[in-house]
Amino acid sequence: MGVKLKETGITEVEKIKKILEDEGYSVYTWSDSPGTYYPTHTHPDREVRWVVDGEVVIGVEGKELRLKPGDVVELDPGTPHWAKTEKGVTYICGSK
Numbered sequence: 001m002g003v004k005l006k007e008t009g010i011t012e013v014e015k016i017k018k019i020l021e022d023e024g025y026s027v028y029t030w031s032d033s034p035g036t037y038y039p040t041h042t043h044p045d046r047e048v049r050w051v052v053d054g055e056v057v058i059g060v061e062g063k064e065l066r067l068k069p070g071d072v073v074e075l076d077p078g079t080p081h082w083a084k085t086e087k088g089v090t091y092i093c094g095s096k
Helices: 013-022
Strands: 003-007 026-032 037-041 047-054 056-060 063-067 071-075 081-084 089-095
Touching: 003 063, 013 026, 013 047, 013 089, 047 056, 056 071, 063 071
Parallel strands: none
Antiparallel strands: 003 071, 026 089, 037 081, 047 071, 047 089, 056 063, 056 081
8 A cells, every 4th residue: 555646736637637548547527625524435446636726635644645736646546545625626536
């Protein structure tokens, strides 16, 4: 299990979608309103969340990762994590 965090500076939706699709991800756009919270859970696939607007905090491996526009987190399958947003967030999601 593991997590990777990158600061890309890229926030253009179509560019992000192309990058992720070229890496073999199934891609969709998702938004959460302010105050959204997802308790600890896992996914069966490798998951990517690439922030295009707003902020999200993801709790994983005992750390809190604050993602801002242009940041991307990649989670290995089965990695326990939680997420919350105080301001609201829109991100491009990828699964493979």
